Structures are given as structure tokens and as C-alpha cells.
Amino acid sequence: AQSVTQLGSHVSVSEGALVLLRCNYSSSVPPYLFWYVQYPNQGLQLLLKYTSAATLVKGINGFEAEFKKSETSFHLTKPSAHMSDAAEYFCAVRMTTDSWGKFQFGAGTQVVVTP
Amino acid sequence: DGGITQSPKYLFRKEGQNVTLSCEQNLNHDAMYWYRQDPGQGLRLIYYSQIVNDFQKGDIAEGYSVSREKKESFPLTVTSAQKNPTAFYLCASSMTGRGDTQYFGPGTRLTVL
Numbered sequence: 274a275q276s277v278t279q280l281g282s283h284v285s286v287s288e289g290a291l292v293l294l295r296c297n298y299s300s301s302v303p304p305y306l307f308w309y310v311q312y313p314n315q316g317l318q319l320l321l322k323y324t325s326a327a328t329l330v331k332g333i334n335g336f337e338a339e340f341k342k343s344e345t346s347f348h349l350t351k352p353s354a355h356m357s358d359a360a361e362y363f364c365a366v367r368m369t370t371d372s373w374g375k376f377q378f379g380a381g382t383q384v385v386v387t388p
Numbered sequence: 389d390g391g392i393t394q395s396p397k398y399l400f401r402k403e404g405q406n407v408t409l410s411c412e413q414n415l416n417h418d419a420m421y422w423y424r425q426d427p428g429q430g431l432r433l434i435y436y437s438q439i440v441n442d443f444q445k446g447d448i449a450e451g452y453s454v455s456r457e458k459k460e461s462f463p464l465t466v467t468s469a470q471k472n473p474t475a476f477y478l479c480a481s482s483m484t485g486r487g488d489t490q491y492f493g494p495g496t497r498l499t500v501l
Contacts, residue, residue, distance in 0.1 A: 282428060305487050316392075316478055316492035317431075324487035363430065367487075375446075376421075376490055380430040 277366045279379035287387050292336075292351040294382050296364030299345065305367040306347040307376075308338055312360045320362075323347060334358070359386045390415045392493035394479050399498045401466070401473070409464045409496045411479035417491075418484050420462035424448060425476040425495075434477075437462055438484060466498065474500045 280295040298304060305324050309317040321332025328340045334357075338349045347364060364379040392413045401407045413420065419438050423431040433446030437456040451470025456462055462481075466473045479493040 307489065309492075314476075314495065314497065316394075316494045317480075318492070319489050322487070322489060365490075375433065375436070378431040380428060 277364050277377055277379045279362075279364050279382050281382055282380065283383045283385065285385045285387060286354045288356060289353050292349075292354045292358060292384065294349040294362050294364075294384070296338075296347045296349065296379060297345055298347065298364075298366045300366070300368065302368070303340075303342055306338075306340065307365040307367070308332065308336070308347075308349050309363045309365060310334075310360050311363065311381075317363060320349070354384075354386050356386050356388070359384055392479060392481055392491060394477075394493040394496050396496060397494065399496055401498065401500050403500055404468045406465055406467050407498065409466070409477055409479075409498070411462045411464065411493060412460055413462075413479075413481045413491075413493075414460060415481055415491065416459075417481035418459070419482045420456070421480040421482075421490065422446075422452070422454065422462070422464045423478045423480065425478055431478065434464065473498055 277298045307322045308320040310320050311317045320336050321330045323330050323340045331337045336351045340347050361381045361383050363381050366377050395410045421436045422434040425431050432448050434452050435454045437443035443454050443456050453465045477496045480490040482488045482490045
């Protein structure tokens with residue numbers, strides 16, 4: 274069965290610094306991969322997704338992620354953190370072999386942005 | 389605007405009571421899902437449905453029940469058999485293609501008093 278691991282439950286970054294959130298998946302077949310953001314007491318909002326078209330995926334709010342098959346990774350980055358980026362981020366995987374697709378979510382990474 | 393609505397936003401329940409959480413979508417999605425979210429545990433799948441009048445248990449279905457009588461609606465009942473029901477509950481929907489995105493509602497926070 275596929276799974277997804279997010280390294281680091283909490284990340285603190287300075288405003289203007291690089292944001293790097295790590296996500297690794299375990300699967301012999303490259304899955305579909307997603308990053309979501311969640312603000313307090315709200316639902317999840319899609320940031321970006323990888324569906325095998327291009328390995329570098331650009332999303333909303335200046336975020337991007339790169340799919341690396343050799344490393345089974347899909348790390349999320351943003352060059353310059355903004356205070357509004359403080360939220361929880363979830364990586365999710367959906368198997369390409371599924372006829373419709375059950376999602377598996379990572380445990381989440383809480384991002385704190387300091388002035 | 390198309391989207392997913394969940395009600396109520398906050399819900400309080402006494403121990404031993406059943407309670408039903410509402411989820412409605414107007415995105416014309418075939419699939420709908422219920423997740424439970426606890427701090428530090430990510431999202432855990434309770435039930436999902438691909439089509440009207442059909443649904444399957446997820447990873448933590450014990451103590452929960454659902455129905456799917458209409459395409460737009462997928463209510464979740466938290467029964468008294470659920471031992472630790474205090475949590476944040478999220479409803480989601482998607483089309484059924486392999487690369488299709490799940491879209492989420494705003495959530496319902498259930499607290500058992």
C-alpha cells in the first residue's frame with residue numbers, strides 16, 4: 274500500500290526566507306501527488322498537484338514542488354516566506370492504479386513565520 | 389458559486405447522543421468523503437461514496453454511519469458507539485478520474501461534553 278511521509282511536524286521560517294517542506298512517498302508506481310494548505314479551523318485548499326505532465330509544478334501563492342522519482346519525493350518550496358503563509362500543510366498521494374482513487378494524507382507540517 | 393458546505397460549524401453533544409453532520413456539494417461530483425482530523429494525525433478516512441446509494445467504509449468507520457440518497461448530499465452520523473468523537477470533521481468531494489482533485493468543505497468541530 275502507498276503511504277506518504279512528511280518530515281518535520283513543525284517548521285519555523287523568517288519572513289522573506291525560503292520555505293521548504295518535505296514529502297516522501299512509498300510506492301513502486303509513481304502516484305498522483307498533491308499539496309494542500311489548511312488555515313486554522315478551515316478546510317483544506319489545494320496548492321498544487323502532480324499528475325505526470327511535468328516534474329516541476331507551480332501552484333498558487335508562489336509555491337512550487339518538484340517530483341523526483343529517484344528520491345520518491347515531492348518537496349514543496351517558496352522562495353520568500355510571507356506572514357500569510359503561516360498554516361498547516363499536507364502532502365497527499367493518490368495511486369494511479371486505482372480506478373477512482375482513495376487519498377492518503379501525510380501527518381501535516383505546521384509552518385510558523387517569524388518577523 | 390460552486391462549493392461544499394458543512395453545517396453546523398461548531399457542534400456540542402452530550403455523551404450517549406447521536407449527532408448528524410451535514411455535507412452538501414453543488415460541484416456535480418460523483419465521489420464524496422468524510423475525514424476525521426485530530427492534532428498531529430493528519431486526515432483519516434471514515435467513509436466514502438462513489439455513487440448514489442453506495443458507500444464504503446474507510447479506515448476508521450466504527451461508531452459512524454452515512455447515507456447517500458442524493459448526489460449532492462452525504463450526511464455523517466456520529467453514534468454513541470464512537471468512543472472518542474471529539475474532533476474536526478471534514479467533508480470532501482471529487483470526480484472519479486485518477487488525477488482528479490479532492491475539494492474540501494470548511495469543516496465541523498464536534499465537542500462531546
